Amino acid sequence: QLQLVESGGGLVQPGGSLRLSCAASGFTLGYYVIGWFRQAPGKEREGVSYISSSGGYTNYADSVKGRFTISRDNAKNTVYLEMNSLKPEDTAVYICAAGGVTQLVVYSFDYWGQGTQVTVSS
Numbered sequence: 001q002l003q004l005v006e007s008g009g010g011l012v013q014p015g016g017s018l019r020l021s022c023a024a025s026g027f028t029l030g031y032y033v034i035g036w037f038r039q040a041p042g043k044e045r046e047g048v049s050y051i052s053s054s055g056g057y058t059n060y061a062d063s064v065k066g067r068f069t070i071s072r073d074n075a076k077n078t079v080y081l082e083m084n085s086l087k088p089e090d091t092a093v094y095i096c097a098a099g100g101v102t103q104l105v106v107y108s109f110d111y112w113g114q115g116t117q118v119t120v121s122s
Contacts, residue, residue: 001025002024002025002026002027002111003024003113004022004023004024004096004097004098004111004112004113005022005023005024005025005114006021006022006094006095006114006115007020007023007116008021008116009093009094009116009117009118010117010119011119011121012086012118013120013121013122014086014088014120014122015085015086017082017083017085018083019080019082020080020081020083020094020096021078021080022034022036022078022079022081022096022113023076023077023078024077024078024098025077027098028074028077029072029074029077029078029079030053030072030074030077031053032053032098032099033050033051033052033053033098033100033101033102033108033109034070034072034079034096034097034098035049035051035096035099035104035109036048036049036070036094036095036096036097037096037097037106037109038090038092038093038094038095039092039093039115040091040092040093045106046061047061047104047105047106048060048061048068048081048104049064049070049081050070050102050103050104051070051071051072051079055071055072055074058070059104061104064083067083067084067086068081068082068083068084069081069082069084070082079096081094083118086120089120090118090120091118091119091121092117092118093116093117094115094116094117094118095112095113095114095116096112096113097111097112098110098111099111
């Protein structure tokens, strides 16, 4: 069964850091573009970052550029999102997705995880 599972979320103070993981089972993550999205209560799902299948190309939303870093370890079938200098407005459920096109839009991704909650608050 094809599955994406996120982990690493939690409660962190403003200015803090978290590292999210997206692990795949039932398929080879290395064949796919992997994206991270987030959704806050009452808001639409928005793209945060994606990484190409080889890891050679990454892209970030303007709101996280310079603070977040996406990476992948295809040998471990896992993609990571390192989040630094976190702000209260980063609070959301973070969801990873797998697809075949390098576009940071929801419809470009075919497989989705359930998400992990990130809360930035003092």
